[in-house]
Amino acid sequence: MKRMTLRSQTGFTLIEIMVVVVILGILAGIVVPRLLDRPDEARRTKASVQIRSIEETLGLYKLDNGFYPTTDQGLRALVTKPTTGKIPKKFREGGYLRKVPKDPWDNDYIFLSPGLHGDFDVISYGADGEQGGEGKNADINSWEIE
Numbered sequence: 079m080k081r082m083t084l085r086s087q088t089g090f091t092l093i094e095i096m097v098v099v100v101i102l103g104i105l106a107g108i109v110v111p112r113l114l115d116r117p118d119e120a121r122r123t124k125a126s127v128q129i130r131s132i133e134e135t136l137g138l139y140k141l142d143n144g145f146y147p148t149t150d151q152g153l154r155a156l157v158t159k160p161t162t163g164k165i166p167k168k169f170r171e172g173g174y175l176r177k178v179p180k181d182p183w184d185n186d187y188i189f190l191s192p193g194l195h196g197d198f199d200v201i202s203y204g205a206d207g208e209q210g211g212e213g214k215n216a217d218i219n220s221w222e223i224e
Contacts, residue, residue, distance in 0.1 A: 118205065118214040121182035125202045125218045128179050132156075132187065132200050133220060135174045142168045146191045146198050153178045153189045153200075181218075183207060195221035 135156055140146050143166035147155030151163050156174040159166065181187055181202040193199030199220055206215040 121205070122214070122218060124182045125204075126223045128181065129187070129200045129202065129218065129220050129223060132179070136198060136200075138170075139166070139174055140197075142166070142170055147189075149189060149191050153187060193221075195219070 132153065136146055139156060145164060145166075147153070147160060148163045151160040153175075154160075155166075157176070157178055158173060159169040179187070183202075183205050185203060185207045188201040188203070189198065190201075191198040201220065202218040203209055204211055204215045204217055208215075209217065211217065
């Protein structure tokens with residue numbers, strides 16, 4: 079006698095697949111816009127970290143020489159020994175940095191020494207590269223970084 083075996087059919091129905099696609103679409107609509115904001119936040123964080131690093135390097139410069147570079151000498155004084163203004167006598171061989179970093183928007187950091195808010199100020203003008211601004215265009219100032 080031949081036996082007929084019934085196999086149970088497993089799989090998803092079209093309706094189940096459509097429900098999953100709709101749920102994924104809703105989740106993507108909520109999550110993707112939030113992820114798109116992250117690059118600007120990451121750039122602002124990177125600028126803050128670079129400013130802190132520059133501040134530490136300026137501290138080493140002062141420790142060796144007894145003073146900070148001037149505004150005219152700029153952050154270049156951390157790479158090569160200044161030849162104008164107050165010349166450091168104990169400049170570290172090889173400098174303090176390999177190169178002066180640019181901010182995450184590929185702009186130069188602004189350096190003021192003496193600063194308006196301390197011994198020196200280091201500033202990134204943000205995404206627009208201009209003083210002032212709000213949101214992603216807001217300035218990142220050394221004296222405001224915690």
